[in-house]
Amino acid sequence: MASPTDDAPAPGAPAESAHTSDPYAEAGVDTAAGDLAVELMKSAVRRTQGREVLGGVGGFAGLYDASFLHAYRKPLLATSTDGVGTKVAIAQAIDKHDTIGRDLVGMVVDDIVVVGAKPLFMTDYIATGKVFPQRIADIVRGIADGCAETGTALVGGETAEHPGLLGPNDYDVAGAATGVVEADAVLGADRVRPGDVVLALASSGLHSNGYSLVRHIVARAGIQYGDNAADFGATWGETLLEPTRLYTAPLLRLLESAGGTDAGVHALSHVTGGGIAANLARVLPQHTWTEVDRSTWSPPPVFRVLADLGDLALEQTEGTWNLGIGFLAVVSADHAEAAASLLSAEGVTTWQVGVVSDGARPEGAFEQGAKGVDGGAVRLVGTYEDGAK
Numbered sequence: 001m002a003s004p005t006d007d008a009p010a011p012g013a014p015a016e017s018a019h020t021s022d023p024y025a026e027a028g029v030d031t032a033a034g035d036l037a038v039e040l041m042k043s044a045v046r047r048t049q050g051r052e053v054l055g056g057v058g059g060f061a062g063l064y065d066a067s068f069l070h071a072y073r074k075p076l077l078a079t080s081t082d083g084v085g086t087k088v089a090i091a092q093a094i095d096k097h098d099t100i101g102r103d104l105v106g107m108v109v110d111d112i113v114v115v116g117a118k119p120l121f122m123t124d125y126i127a128t129g130k131v132f133p134q135r136i137a138d139i140v141r142g143i144a145d146g147c148a149e150t151g152t153a154l155v156g157g158e159t160a161e162h163p164g165l166l167g168p169n170d171y172d173v174a175g176a177a178t179g180v181v182e183a184d185a186v187l188g189a190d191r192v193r194p195g196d197v198v199l200a201l202a203s204s205g206l207h208s209n210g211y212s213l214v215r216h217i218v219a220r221a222g223i224q225y226g227d228n229a230a231d232f233g234a235t236w237g238e239t240l241l242e243p244t245r246l247y248t249a250p251l252l253r254l255l256e257s258a259g260g261t262d263a264g265v266h267a268l269s270h271v272t273g274g275g276i277a278a279n280l281a282r283v284l285p286q287h288t289w290t291e292v293d294r295s296t297w298s299p300p301p302v303f304r305v306l307a308d309l310g311d312l313a314l315e316q317t318e319g320t321w322n323l324g325i326g327f328l329a330v331v332s333a334d335h336a337e338a339a340a341s342l343l344s345a346e347g348v349t350t351w352q353v354g355v356v357s358d359g360a361r362p363e364g365a366f367e368q369g370a371k372g373v374d375g376g377a378v379r380l381v382g383t384y385e386d387g388a389k
Contacts, residue, residue: 053121053153062155064121074183078117081176082107086211087241092169093225094237097135100173101142103208106244107272108175109150110327113248114268114283116187116255117179119150124157124175129166131159139173150248152177185255189285189375191266194358197336198280198290202349203326204245205302209273210320214240217310231305239302247327250346254329257342264335269328275319277367277378280328284376289361290354291381297351298385299323318380330356 054063069075084103091100101124109119124143126136136159147154157175166172206214218225218236225237232239247270255265267283276292284290299314303323307314314323329350331339336352343350356376366377 053155062121062123064153064155066120069180072180072182075180076117076183076186078112078115078179078181079176080108080111081174082111083172083174084208086215087206087208088172089215090211090225090237090240092171094235094241096237096241097138098142099241099243101139101144102146102246103244104143104173104175105146105150105152106246107208108177109146109152109179110247110270111272112177112179113251114187114270115181116185116265116268117181118252119152119177119179119248121153121155122147122175122177123155124173126157126159126171126173127162127166128159128171129161129163130168131161135171139171143175146246149246151252152248187265187267189267189283192283192285192288192330192356192376193266193332194288194356195333196266196330196356197333197352198292198354198356199329199331199336199340199343199350200292200297200325200353201247201327201329201343202245202297203271203300203322203324205242205300206240207244207272207322207326209322210317211240213310213317213320214306217306221309223309229305231301242302245326245348247348250343250348251327251329253346254339254342264332264339265329266332267330269330271322271325271327274371275317275321276323276325276328277380278319278371281367281375281378282371282373283328283330284356284378286374286376288356288358289366289377290356291362291379292353293382294380294384295382296353296385297324314384315380325353328353 052065052068054065082104084100084107087103088100091097104124105122108122112119122143124140126139128136140154140157143157144154146152218240223236225235225240227236228234229236229239251268269279269283271279280290280292303314303317303321307317317323329339329343333355340350340352361377364379366379368375368377
């Protein structure tokens with residue numbers, strides 16, 4: 001076919017023929033912008049890829065060399081998928097997109113370490129009303145930063161442009177990851193014993209759960225995300241976009257420090273949707289229970305300020321926010337002090353909040369399992385500490 005520059009158009013013909021126009025672009029999908037976004041993110045993605053990743057960026061499928069699995073006696077693959085929820089609405093409101101990808105890694109990869117698995121690779125999916133290349137690149141750079149910190153290869157992804165379904169500035173992100181663990185090293189409720197200690201690992205803030213309540217409170221208070229938040233020395237939007245703490249690397253080092261399960265770690269729980277009690281109950285055996293002592297920590301200021309704005313007691317938000325605890329570890333009593341010291345040395349403040357029991361359960365309401373898991377029973381007791389933890 002001749003190039004449109006080979007011949008002058010016939011008299012009366014449009015300057016650009018139907019053969020050279022782009023009907024997809026006219027429908028709102030800019031494939032050139034998508035290609036540019038890929039170019040902008042390439043270097044960040046490559047930083048996460050070791051020799052196990054084959055084929056580079058842009059293939060139809062990511063390839064990962066799993067030959068090393070021969071070294072495992074009975075390797076089990078662990079997988080997880082998740083998104084970031086309505087936290088993306090705040091990123092969109094203040095046009096700041098460089099941390100939301102890290103939140104995605106936290107929601108996806110940190111679920112894999114719960115069973116004791118080491119993450120191998122991750123893929124991402126971004127749906128948007130219009131592709132703005134720099135914005136997409138910022139999101140993916142955040143994902144790549146989180147993947148690099150957790151030792152996860154980012155092997156592929158997809159950016160889908162959905163004009164008419166999403167507004168030009170709207171987007172959502174999701175991801176999926178795969179890890180591996182020896183069958184006899186899987187952590188979980190079957191390892192937990194009465195007398196085990198429950199350790200709390202401090203969160204960096206809200207992480208990526210409960211933002212529908214956050215946004216509701218902020219809207220009812222008449223606050224704009226660009227407004228200065230006097231309590232925090234930043235705007236409200238910047239404060240609420242505090243990135244999710246990533247626990248995978250320090251937890252894997254804890255498991256490896258004394259030979260995996262010999263480190264005394266029996267179960268882990270990621271405190272996400274549902275709050276502290278419900279998520280801990282998921283990893284305790286049936287017929288066991290524990291009381292989480294509120295007096296052992298003080299929820300960080302962001303939770304207190306939001307609760308006050310919403311005219312809520314902190315106790316009313318316990319099923320929604322993490323209130324300063326991003327992860328829980330159930331460990332044998334004789335390993336608890338060493339585990340807490342190791343994690344604190346890794347930069348994760350860690351402290352004891354309870355002990356597992358199988359004795360007669362106290363009267364009163366307990367959370368009994370969650371998410372379809374018929375696990376143990378957990379409740380929070382006491383009064384939160386006033387000072388900062």
